[in-house]
Amino acid sequence: MIKKKLCLLGPLGVGKTSLIRRYVLHVYSEEYLCTVGVKVDKKTVRLANGMDVVLMIWDMEGQGDIGAFAETYLRGLSGYFLVADGTRPTTLSTALSIGTAMREMFPAARSSLLFNKADLGDAWALPDDAAVSFLSTGNPVFRTSALDGRGVEDAFLDIAGRMASGSDG
Amino acid sequence: MAEPDALGDRLGRLDPQELHNLETLRRRLEGSALTPRAVGEVLPEAIALGDGADGRLAGPMVGVTERAIERSVGEDPERLSTALFPIIGAAIRKAMDKLVADMMQTVNAGLERALSFKRLSWRFESWRTGVPFLEIVMRETLLYRVEHVFLMHRESGILLREASIPGTGSADSDMVASMLGAVRDYIKDSLSLRKGEAVEAIKAGEYSLLIEDGPLASLAVAVRGTADPGLGNLMRETLEGVHLKFGGALRRFSGDVEPFAAADPALARCLAVREKREAGAKPVYAIVAVSALALAAAATLAWGIVAARDRRGFEEALDAEPGIVVARSARRAGRTELRLLRDPRARTVEAVAEEHGIDLSRYAVDAEAFLSPAFGDAPAAATVLAERTVPAELLDLAKRLHSLSFLFEQDSGELRTGQEGKVREAGDLVSEIVAKAEAYGWSAAIEAVGHAAGATQDESATRVSEERARKAYELFVALNAPLAGYVRPRGAGVLEPVMATEATEQDRELNRSVTFEATFR
Numbered sequence: 116m117i118k119k120k121l122c123l124l125g126p127l128g129v130g131k132t133s134l135i136r137r138y139v140l141h142v143y144s145e146e147y148l149c150t151v152g153v154k155v156d157k158k159t160v161r162l163a164n165g166m167d168v169v170l171m172i173w174d175m176e177g178q179g180d181i182g183a184f185a186e187t188y189l190r191g192l193s194g195y196f197l198v199a200d201g202t203r204p205t206t207l208s209t210a211l212s213i214g215t216a217m218r219e220m221f222p223a224a225r226s227s228l229l230f231n232k233a234d235l236g237d238a239w240a241l242p243d244d245a246a247v248s249f250l251s252t253g254n255p256v257f258r259t260s261a262l263d264g265r266g267v268e269d270a271f272l273d274i275a276g277r278m279a280s281g282s283d284g
Numbered sequence: 285m286a287e288p289d290a291l292g293d294r295l296g297r298l299d300p301q302e303l304h305n306l307e308t309l310r311r312r313l314e315g316s317a318l319t320p321r322a323v324g325e326v327l328p329e330a331i332a333l334g335d336g337a338d339g340r341l342a343g344p345m346v347g348v349t350e351r352a353i354e355r356s357v358g359e360d361p362e363r364l365s366t367a368l369f370p371i372i373g374a375a376i377r378k379a380m381d382k383l384v385a386d387m388m389q390t391v392n393a394g395l396e397r398a399l400s401f402k403r404l405s406w407r408f409e410s411w412r413t414g415v416p417f418l419e420i421v422m423r424e425t426l427l428y429r430v431e432h433v434f435l436m437h438r439e440s441g442i443l444l445r446e447a448s449i450p451g452t453g454s455a456d457s458d459m460v461a462s463m464l465g466a467v468r469d470y471i472k473d474s475l476s477l478r479k480g481e482a483v484e485a486i487k488a489g490e491y492s493l494l495i496e497d498g499p500l501a502s503l504a505v506a507v508r509g510t511a512d513p514g515l516g517n518l519m520r521e522t523l524e525g526v527h528l529k530f531g532g533a534l535r536r537f538s539g540d541v542e543p544f545a546a547a548d549p550a551l552a553r554c555l556a557v558r559e560k561r562e563a564g565a566k567p568v569y570a571i572v573a574v575s576a577l578a579l580a581a582a583a584t585l586a587w588g589i590v591a592a593r594d595r596r597g598f599e600e601a602l603d604a605e606p607g608i609v610v611a612r613s614a615r616r617a618g619r620t621e622l623r624l625l626r627d628p629r630a631r632t633v634e635a636v637a638e639e640h641g642i643d644l645s646r647y648a649v650d651a652e653a654f655l656s657p658a659f660g661d662a663p664a665a666a667t668v669l670a671e672r673t674v675p676a677e678l679l680d681l682a683k684r685l686h687s688l689s690f691l692f693e694q695d696s697g698e699l700r701t702g703q704e705g706k707v708r709e710a711g712d713l714v715s716e717i718v719a720k721a722e723a724y725g726w727s728a729a730i731e732a733v734g735h736a737a738g739a740t741q742d743e744s745a746t747r748v749s750e751e752r753a754r755k756a757y758e759l760f761v762a763l764n765a766p767l768a769g770y771v772r773p774r775g776a777g778v779l780e781p782v783m784a785t786e787a788t789e790q791d792r793e794l795n796r797s798v799t800f801e802a803t804f805r
Contacts, residue, residue: 117539118458120440136761136768152470155462168539171442171462187469191440193539261765279539 118169119278120191124217125198126209127176130231133261134198135174138271152176153188160275168275186220193278194225196270197249201230201258202238207245214249225277226254227270234260366499366531370524428509433554434461435526435547436502437537441465444501444544447551450743464493464504498523500534505554515554522550595620598642605636611652619648626651674804675724678717682802685713685730689782690756690798694737695744697751699759707756710800711764717802718770726804732757734775737786737795741777750775756798771800 123131139158199207228249246256259266334341410417433447443461468483486493495504607630612623721728734753736745753773783791
């Protein structure tokens with residue numbers, strides 16, 4: 116049995132908690148996010164090779180940067196999602212700057228960039244080349260929707276496979 | 285001096301032994317050049333020889349060793365402290381044991397001077413048995429049971445292994461362990477604790493969480509009752525053993541928890557139980573002594589004993605009543621405060637008091653409604669817990685929701701085929717319940733309650749019922765994501781059966797199920 120710590124990072128209101136609610140079994144109420152600043156959920160994923168990976172998914176209170184509090188919670192992670200709201204371009208630049216700080220702190224960790232709220236097609240405000248700079252880091256980008264579920268399972272499965280294949284601690 | 289050819293002739297005439305001696309001589313001459321390789325080959329032997337006779341080598345080595353340690357600590361203090369952790373713990377504990385033994389002597393002397401009814405009986409037992417007085421005090425007051433043990437990776441907080449007393453399962457252990465780490469970090473950051481300081485205990489009600497940290501792993505135990513210092517020692521020994529045995533695996537840890545399965549026996553040893561002795565097992569002498577002291581007490585004390593007996597009698601009568609559980613009892617300001625769990629179908633507290641001639645004005649009774657298994661069938665919670673106050677329309681919806689029983693395969697968390705259609709129906713009902721409850725000014729909470737067939741509430745019954753609850757919950761959430769916050773899964777094992785008796789196979793099938801129970805507040 117492989118267990119991996121996965122963190123969801125991104126500005127307030129981009130839908131991190133909704134993505135988790137869509138995907139995992141949760142025991143702790145979302146009030147923990149307001150009180151403790153973090154909530155841990157769990158999802159067991161079966162990879163294509165038959166291996167089971169238990170993801171310990173840490174949902175953190177929305178933040179504009181990696182503050183001292185968050186840094187404590189990030190310890191020992193194997194991967195992270197950077198989440199941006201596809202209808203708000205400013206959230207993408209915040210997510211990318213968090214990504215830059217994260218790559219310095221955890222160079223071996225796996226990551227993905229999620230453009231969330233893909234169901235709001237009419238309000239989509241990201242330019243066509245929005246993903247270019249992040250793709251150059253060698254990590255993938257997904258369009259996701261916590262509402263209709265598109266891309267969510269793919270994103271979790273993909274990062275679970277990459278975390279399990281690497282000895283990234 | 286001989287010419288080269290002449291030297292070659294002479295060498296050619298040497299016998300093999302003489303040639304071997306010449307080769308040995310040549311090697312020694314090469315070795316005298318003190319190359320690092322040559323020194324490396326002879327150094328261990330030279331040190332052993334130099335230290336063997338009179339220990340002269342130790343003197344010059346002192347300075348070098350000290351400087352080497354100083355440099356190692358300067359470059360990375362963690363490395364040396366991690367290496368020494370298993371040894372330092374044992375050494376400190378040995379010293380502390382002696383300190384505590386000395387302290388016990390001192391405290392013992394102080395306590396010997398203290399007089400109270402209870403302590404007099406303990407003093408008598410100490411005198412009779414020769415056991416130190418303080419040891420008896422501790423034995424009589426420190427009662428506990430360790431119900432869960434968690435071994436966690438220090439850095440990531442990931443649960444490596446766990447051990448639990450059967451039947452005490454709670455929330456998902458992986459999540460409990462991770463959240464424990466998060467909460468400790470939160471408290472540490474909030475209180476600005478220094479590096480090396482950590483939250484070592486968390487107390488909630490009758491439970492305590494005790495945590496020991498090592499450099500690479502942490503050990504946490506959930507204790508019911510009041511633990512004694514022996515448990516702390518046991519935890520430290522266990523953690524040191526884990527570091528000794530799994531130090532390499534912990535340093536290389538990348539998510540694979542299987543290598544730590546060998547730690548299970550050590551964790552199981554931490555499931556310690558410290559229970560109070562049975563009253564009947566007390567020596568006759570002690571009972572006689574206590575009785576004699578009781579007879580000598582003042583009339584007011586006698587009255588107090590009678591009152592206490594009445595209280596105990598009343599509490600026992602309440603506890604024996606089907607559908608009533610005495611959760612807590614305390615004396616405050618001359619009154620007895622009783623905290624009860626009471627099924628609305630049980631007799632009233634007033635009726636029980638009247639039957640036993642108890643004056644209820646001397647009691648403050650606080651009763652919380654609950655569903656008791658004593659009444660066999662388990663109807664929708666709402667119908668019992670709030671039948672007089674919840675609007676009839678909500679009760680009707682709750683009953684319809686309850687009747688949607690999701691059936692599962694035997695000994696399995698797999699849903700039987702043909703059940704999927706019910707998931708959408710449950711979603712529609714929950715959606716309606718939530719909306720209508722809000723319109724009536726109530727808030728609805730729904731539990732997906734997993735059941736198991738059978739009569740014994742053991743670990744496998746609990747596990748399979750939890751698996752069923754989770755499965756039903758996941759199916760529900762997959763189709764009804766916006767309602768996820770209103771529903772939570774819970775495994776009831778065999779304690780809340782759909783069918784109270786399992787006379788037929790059909791009854792057993794109905795008990796291998798998940799029902800959705802609505803409550804309103």
